[in-house]
Amino acid sequence: MKIYLNDQLVDADQAKVSVFDHGLLYGDGIFEGIRLYDGCVFKLEEHLERLEYSAKAIMLNMPWSRQQISDAVCETCRANGLQNGYIRLVVTRGVGSLGLSIKNCDQPQLIIIADTIQLYPKEFYENGLPIITVPTRRCNPAALPPTVKSLNYLNNILAKIEAQHLGFQEAIMLNDQGYVAECTGDNVFIIHKGELITPSASAGALRGITRDTTLEIAEELGIPWREANMTRYDVWVADELFLTGTAAEIVPIVEVDARKIGDGKPGRITAKFLEAFRRRVCVEGTKL
Numbered sequence: 584m585k586i587y588l589n590d591q592l593v594d595a596d597q598a599k600v601s602v603f604d605h606g607l608l609y610g611d612g613i614f615e616g617i618r619l620y621d622g623c624v625f626k627l628e629e630h631l632e633r634l635e636y637s638a639k640a641i642m643l644n645m646p647w648s649r650q651q652i653s654d655a656v657c658e659t660c661r662a663n664g665l666q667n668g669y670i671r672l673v674v675t676r677g678v679g680s681l682g683l684s685i686k687n688c689d690q691p692q693l694i695i696i697a698d699t700i701q702l703y704p705k706e707f708y709e710n711g712l713p714i715i716t717v718p719t720r721r722c723n724p725a726a727l728p729p730t731v732k733s734l735n736y737l738n739n740i741l742a743k744i745e746a747q748h749l750g751f752q753e754a755i756m757l758n759d760q761g762y763v764a765e766c767t768g769d770n771v772f773i774i775h776k777g778e779l780i781t782p783s784a785s786a787g788a789l790r791g792i793t794r795d796t797t798l799e800i801a802e803e804l805g806i807p808w809r810e811a812n813m814t815r816y817d818v819w820v821a822d823e824l825f826l827t828g829t830a831a832e833i834v835p836i837v838e839v840d841a842r843k844i845g846d847g848k849p850g851r852i853t854a855k856f857l858e859a860f861r862r863r864v865c866v867e868g869t870k871l
């Protein structure tokens with residue numbers, strides 16, 4: 584396997600970063616998870632724009648142009664002979680001294696891994712997933728904005744541990760006001776009385792690329808949508824519920840906190856979204 588590291592492709596066993604990299608020492612860096620479908624990198628421009636916004640938010644000056652990163656992503660996929668897969672793009676603050684200051688971090692590091700994807704089991708889509716709300720709250724946007732896709736994922740990891748400890752695959756995280764923010768690695772949508780509703784970024788949701796695509800699909804299908812604060816009650820009484828994310832795509836949820844969603848089976852409108860999503864990924868994107 585070939586990994587892109589800084590400005591070149593290297594063998595995976597040669598792709599090494601320093602123990603003094605602040606990405607490792609402090610989670611100081613940003614990343615993107617991107618899908619490759621049939622030789623097309625889905626929404627690459629949108630992912631690179633979000634990466635630039637994340638970099639700006641944490642004051643990390645990336646020395647590469649968007650085109651250079653885009654070319655590097657495609658080159659890495661080609662070098663690994665991939666037509667379908669998952670791309671992990673990581674930018675760390677780089678090597679510095681011990682201590683939080685970024686003053687000695689002169690050179691951010693760019694890492695691109697392109698690999699085959701471990702798809703979620705088919706049953707997730709056919710039968711839907713039961714999930715729970717966990718006690719760990721999503722970071723307050725005034726502390727670390729969840730809109731920054733940073734390497735600091737401990738908040739989400741703690742929530743995931745809590746869910747898995749109780750036998751669930753995913754968890755709803757509330758914000759510090761008690762409204763639904765998102766799941767540990769996915770955005771949340773409900774369908775209620777024919778309307779599609781999702782928490783806003785200010786409620787603690789990442790501006791997911793799949794979330795944006797879902798909103799585009801809603802327009803296309805003529806389904807009204809809005810962003811709104813959502814309580815657990817709103818989730819429990821929803822007609823349908825689904826999660827969106829690059830790896831997960833669109834996953835139906837059939838139970839939350841032991842309450843059945845709708846009739847406890849994947850929703851009819853959710854299925855329409857998944858179908859429309861899968862149609863889009865094959866035709867949209869940056870060709871390798």
Ligand code: PMP
Pocket residue numbers: 616739765766767768769770788789790791792793794827828829830
């Ligand atoms: N929320 C979180 C916390 C995430 O990590 C992700 C990405 N896995 C998402 C939402 C979904 O974003 P996207 O659709 O861009 O993958």
